[in-house]
Amino acid sequence: MRTLKSALLAGAMTLAGMTATGSAARAENGQKPQYGGSLEIGTVYVTLTALSWDPADFNWKLNHDTGMFYEQLFAGDLSKSKKAGGPYNFVPDAWLPTDAIRGELIEKWEWKQDPLRVEMKVRKGVTFPEKPGVMKKREFTSDDIVFTFNRLNKSPKRLLGYFDHVEKVEAPDSHTVVFYMKHYFAEWDYQFGWGYYSAIHPKEVVDAGATNWKNVNGTGPFMLTDFISGNSNTYTKNPDYWGREMIGGQEYKLPFVDKVTYRTIKDEATYVTALRTGKLDMLENIRWQNVESLKKSAPQLKWNRWLNQSGTFMAMRVDVDGPFKDIRVRRALNYAVNKQEIVTAYYNGNAELFAYPQHPDYAGYFEPLDKQPASVQELFKYDPAKAKKLLAEAGYPKGFTTKVQVCSCNADHMDLLPLVAGYLEQVGVKLELQPMEYGAFLSAMSSRTMTPAYFMNNGHTNPITTIRKSFGTGQMWNPSGWSDPAFDKKIDEVYREPDEAKRQKMLREMTTEIIDKAPYIWLPIPYNYAAWWPWVKNYDGELRAGAVRPAPIYARIWVDQEMKKKMGF
Template sequence: MKKLSVPIISLLLILSLLVISCESETTEKVIEDEGDDKVIITETETGEKITETVQQPGMRDPSEPKYGGTLIALGGDPQGFDAGIMQSIMITETRIMNEPLIIGDWSKGPAGTGELDWQLGHMQSMSYMRGALAESYEMPDDETIIFHIRPGVHWWNKAPMNGREFTAEDAVWSLEREWANPKCWPQASNPPGQRLISVEALDKYTVECKVPPEVQGLLLLYNGWYIQMLPREVVEMYGDMNDWENVVGTGGFMLTDYVTSSSLTYSKNPDYWSNDPVHPENPVPYMDKVKLLIISDSSSQQAAFRTGKTDMLANVSVEDWQLFTEQNPDLNYTPTLPWIPTFPCGRLDKDLPFNDLRVRRALNLAVNQAEILEDYYKGHGAMLGYPFVPSQSMSDVYVPLEEMPESVQELFTYNPDKAKQLLADAGYPNGFKTEMAANPAEVDLLSIIREYFLAVGVDMEIKVFDFGAHFGMKKGRTFSEMIMADTYPYGFPNMHNVRPESASCPCSWGSDESRVAYNTVQQYLCKDDEKVRQAVKEVVPHILDNAWGVWLPIRNLYWMWWPWVQNYRGETNFGHISTHLYRNYIWVDEELKEAMGY
């Protein structure tokens, strides 16, 4: 049996507001000691903070846990509240209320050992996970997964659950319900033969899942840390749990108010089962409330943050980050990379020029990636961001561009003359015309790409669709010729982009080599991390060399927060799309906020 225990780790007092960036080159640090109240550490060449301790005279130490207070952040109108009847990836706000059986281990992140930054999830090693509603799991053979439910966990004290204990029967019902719904991700992303076979409660605290042996590790992840546990009695009473007033969970925060297009308010669950993994003597959550303001306009979002009406701001551009930090040096921030980088690609399942590898390589050589990185992204980003991004969480499988074979490195050089020659060799001496399906947010970048393509004779017409229609075209593969493909580095076990049967493989590219790698990953996932890493790293150059997409640089974005938000260092996602769970472990210093005039 593998026990998901929580290590006891002491948080160093000086590391109160640690901001890290594994992809940025740092200069020599100079430490200036100003007595007991403040420690200053110099910044990197790009202006990123490395370490800062802010303790004003008369104020409490930022690293000291504090109870009470309200976090005010931004949110959006959820598409629903019942994760069992829709793609729960689209309603991440429910995860702090309806928990999975297993979650990421907060103590493995910056607050503890620093093994991960918890910005982009992790590479699915169970060593980074800990028990949530299940305190442990085991795989006694290659077709069985057993979850041992944590005794003493209770649903909220709200009708119709009324605080009853969470049991194995609840887990069985939740797993069966989500796997049975074709609209939900488990069935949608796993073809027949790779789905849950059966699940039953062996006793009050034991759940047994039967699974196909070839995807045992993958289904451990799906059943363990993807599927949310939902209350059966609520669904039986109301038909579903989509009405926010009917929501009941086991999580640390309870949804107590929702005003459409205005705000969501969560209140602390006084009976929450968990303690802080870094401070195991402390029950969590620390904060009394979380309030999410629904502000659609970007300028209004920035104004609310600038004036201290909100405590955090996500996905800040380089230009806005520079302006914010110039205006208020007290702000804290961390750079991050996009969860889902996108790249232009053409369909390979139709009689189109993209079927010829020479054409695909020509399109890469036609684009000046270095110029895009320096001019369009202001030098804040990375040249290579697929199939993994250069983050701490993916460092075990990320291969830097300079370590790639020459044929891969060539794809990141600007060589329009060779691009023209390759097009001529492929039978297109005068280029060709094509169509790109785009959403409104992609038009600016694609307009730049279009000019590069025109220089080698490829006339790409950009057709703009609204976000919903564009997403449907991408998943249904109904676009005519080209589209901006989503990539999913954080969900690599599925290797969606290189499996034509996946809805997340819009160009329909795959190869024998990528299939062997996929099969190896499935064989050893959650069993032998080193074999998984080796299989992935070995196939990456092959995938890039086949140029199914036009490999573009990826840009940095910034997460920013005020100093009164403490024990936070930019964590966004620990587990699988487990956004917002960090709110259980951070605290707000209301005294500091008032002292700063907000």
């Protein structure tokens, strides 16, 4: 049996060695990196403007927007990318395999016992650049880590129980920080290391007003120099950035480009046209419907197909009185939707019937549908007769009417939900559709004022969090309001288990259990596409090097400006 001590020692040995500053990339076709130029990017979240600049707001999208200037303790090790000859695609929204984590603001770290703690050595030579009216240029120290942790831990917006495994954080000296743990916690490195809520920010920014984009300032490769809500985020090179990269046996200072602009474009036809005409250098999220026409009109584009990192479903609230409290109703609605037809006819085969709440990328955690018990498999088989029978047994022989909210920001959902409604109407269940702008849509869930049905995407995140955040009692991202003390206890046991193989088995069983109880209408997961022009170098469709954080990827891209000119752009 593997003991806690042996697991911690193995983890310390594995992680302490991961101190490289980045990936050891190969020069593309022998071409040396170039400095200068700019990148215009339609990101994965091209339709969504920045939602917050303050890490204490615990906003899920914050790393995407602030990760260009706020760094974290750890980041994805891009030397393990498929582009560099490694095994990983760096597409998952918030999952880094244990052997694909490197130190970012931390150079090395080690688990120790009695008391249980993680001792970290802070990277030297890292500075905050000068920000007029906010702060002078100064060295980054361990005190900044302690300040950030304590501020986030005291935030009234903190997620329920998020840092409860940490006893305290101390800085014995300016380049050492120690996390004292109450107990072993399997996501210790994710939750305040490279996760959604771990952006290290200085006290000076908080004093000036961390919610104001004009005040933000971090140690990262870029600085935010302009923000127009609903239009763009503009980042310019940080001349004081510490990062270096080995390419073709030579070390280069990062970043390569002078400017990166995130474009916010809500209309799908507009952002697809922007890519085709070269107004965008990269577009990371393209629906399959647009791929064929783009390949014909812009054959020089380079492509990567990736399976959506968010589950698509209609949540059925079990925390309010109504038909969805009855498992027979919930299972009936699953039988009523022809999911295979959605894969073949709606998505034209560009989807997986079963890929949520665990993602197929999560090796060891994901168990395919054909390995699931019969009671789970039948939820994905179209059987309207059985649906009607179960509805009658539950007291709804003529069906019922319910309201469902959907975000107008998601073109796929705006097309898909009416199709789902059509299937349900065949068994007597009528949906009243309520499209909402993203801010109001998200607020409805966070305030628990949403309709009895709620149609959404929810990120897979990582193997444990996909279960905890979606089905743990009181969690914000739990739209069905699922609450089961026995299931909560299993979640806690997973977090305390140091043996990953055992955690994998536990999570496979828990995933099967929650699918079987059908708090959602489980829907197919579509494939999306990323495309970029060939002048974008040192890139192969990678999307994240941490929780929804692309900054380390963008910092390593260079632009072949001569090629761009020759191609007429």
